[in-house]
Amino acid sequence: xxxxxxxxxxxxxxxxxxxxxxxxxxxxxxxGEAPCRQRHPLAASRWSxxxxxxxxxxxxxxxxxxxxxxxxxxxxIRRLGLYYERLxxxxxxxxxxxxxxxxxxxxxxxxxTLGELDLLLHDPEGVQxxxxxxxxxxxxxxxxxxxxxxxxxxxxHDRLDIKLDHLCRHQLPLASRPQALAVLGxxxxxxxxxxxxxxxxxxxxxxxxxxxxxxxxxxxxxGRWLRQAQWERxxxxxxxxxxxxxxxxxxLAPARLDASQLWERARFAAWxxxxxxxxxxxxxxRVCATATGDWLEQERLFLVSDEWPSMPVWSQxxx
Numbered sequence: 239x240x241x242x243x244x245x246x247x248x249x250x251x252x253x254x255x256x257x258x259x260x261x262x263x264x265x266x267x268x269x270g271e272a273p274c275r276q277r278h279p280l281a282a283s284r285w286s287x288x289x290x291x292x293x294x295x296x297x298x299x300x301x302x303x304x305x306x307x308x309x310x311x312x313x314x315i316r317r318l319g320l321y322y323e324r325l326x327x328x329x330x331x332x333x334x335x336x337x338x339x340x341x342x343x344x345x346x347x348x349x350x351t352l353g354e355l356d357l358l359l360h361d362p363e364g365v366q367x368x369x370x371x372x373x374x375x376x377x378x379x380x381x382x383x384x385x386x387x388x389x390x391x392x393x394x395h396d397r398l399d400i401k402l403d404h405l406c407r408h409q410l411p412l413a414s415r416p417q418a419l420a421v422l423g424x425x426x427x428x429x430x431x432x433x434x435x436x437x438x439x440x441x442x443x444x445x446x447x448x449x450x451x452x453x454x455x456x457x458x459x460x461g462r463w464l465r466q467a468q469w470e471r472x473x474x475x476x477x478x479x480x481x482x483x484x485x486x487x488x489x490l491a492p493a494r495l496d497a498s499q500l501w502e503r504a505r506f507a508a509w510x511x512x513x514x515x516x517x518x519x520x521x522x523x524r525v526c527a528t529a530t531g532d533w534l535e536q537e538r539l540f541l542v543s544d545e546w547p548s549m550p551v552w553s554q555x556x557x
Contacts, residue, residue, distance in 0.1 A: 239278055239286040242293045248491065249534075255310065256300045261491035262325040263292070268373065268398075268436050271453030274406035277433035279326060279370075282363040284335045295332065318486055322372040322437070323356060336361045339425050345418045353412045358425060365428045367413040369405055373398070373438040374489065374521075375451075376463045376540060378547075383449030389440070392463075392519035392540050394547040398451055405434050441540050444472060463540040466517070469510060472539075476524070481506055484521045484538070492535040493523050500525070500533060516543050 244264040251257045267276060278286070285292035299306055309328045315321045323341070331338045340358040344351050357368040375389040375398050382388060386399035410432040412418055422430055442448055444464040464472055473479070482501040484493055501509075513520070519542045525533040 239281060240289050241280070241286055242289045242296075247293055247296065250297065251300045252494070253300050253303045254488070254491070254494070255306055256296065256303055257491040257494060258321070259299065259306065259325050259329065260296050262322060262372075262437070263296075263329055265437050265459060266455050266457050268375070268438050268440060268455060268458055269451070269453045270455035272434075272436075273402055274410055275431075275433040276435060277366070277368070279330060279357070279359075279366075279368055279435055280333060280336075282335075282361040283333050285333055291334070318489060319372060321487065322490065323370050326357065326370055330357065330359055339365070343421065345412055345415070345421060347417045352415070352417060353409065355413055355418070356409075358422070358430070360426065360428075363431075365426050365430045367410075367430050367432040369409045369432075369434040371401065371405070371434070371436050371438075372490070373401065373436060374441065374540075375438070376441045376519075376542070377443060377448040377451070379443040379446070379448065384452045386451050388448070389451050390547050392521075392542065401436075405436075410434060439538070444468065444539070461538040461540070463519075463542060465542055465544045465546065466513060466515070467544050469541060479524045480526070480533070481522050481524050483509070484523050486521075489521055492538075493525060493533075494535070495525060495533045497531065497533070513541075516545065519543075519546065 241264055244261065247260055247264065248257060251260055263280065269276065280286050285295075306328060310324055313324070315324055327338065327341050330336050337360040338357070339360060340355065343355040343358055345353055345355065355367050356370045357366075359366050359368070373396065374392055376392060377383045378388045378390065386402060387397060389398035390396065413422065413430050413432045439459045439461055440450065440454065441461045441463040444462045450458075480500065480503065519540045521538060522541055523535045523538045526536050527533050
């Protein structure tokens with residue numbers, strides 16, 4: 239594919255939701271090699287062949303964000319994963335040569351829901367069933383980091399190997415089950431091709447890092463993670479840096495803030511000092527001022543408890 243470069247386009251976009259939209263479309267996958275079929279949702283689109291058209295469309299959304307805001311406002315979006323899906327739905331509904339046939343299509347048997355198909359679309363290569371996910375995985379300090387089981391979500395409720403297993407063994411095969419074929423037959427008579435797209439960030443442990451997971455995309459997005467007890471030592475490397483916690487709905491595109499959104503250093507220091515020992519993982523960003531007066535994210539890291547990880551997912555299969 240030949241999509242616009244995210245680093246070149248994002249600085250031109252001002253509106254947070256448009257920046258998230260651009261990030262959703264243009265950010266690289268976590269994995270370049272996967273155990274089942276991975277395919278960019280716009281792989282066959284004219285936008286991928288003529289990237290200038292996509293860049294122009296994104297710039298127009300930034301000029302008038304009302305259409306995107308209306309689209310997102312049609313349903314309650316409380317989880318980041320649902321927000322990510324809604325951004326993809328909007329992009330695909332606007333792409334010049336793609337027809338969005340269904341989203342979150344439930345597959346049922348005798349009143350019981352077997353699952354949902356995230357996206358069903360028709361593009362120049364046929365009918366595509368796509369499963370979407372955005373994930374933030376932290377690599378463990380010890381052991382072989384190339385193993386997918388060594389990469390956990392910040393809340394320890396998720397693990398890369400478990401997610402891939404669910405995608406490959408349940409979500410993608412769902413479209414070929416008899417119950418799904420009956421539903422799909424009402425929408426299309428063409429064969430359906432199933433694939434997934436997994437975006438997000440991989441966070442290395444500080445200070446020594448770890449091996450990237452097997453098949454990691456060479457240019458995957460990344461950050462660091464460290465424990466609360468390590469924070470003072472880490473901060474001492476850049477004592478004048480300006481940090482603040484980033485709320486979960488803002489985890490996608492790199493932060494762009496105005497001066498009113500910044501935290502004074504004293505406020506941030508007080509916040510850090512009052513974090514309980516068992517506090518949930520917090521995503522922190524370091525920001526710097528630009529010539530235009532905005533403040534842009536320079537790095538991001540997860541600050542986790544000293545006991546992390548401590549949830550049951552760690553004891554599941556794979557370890």
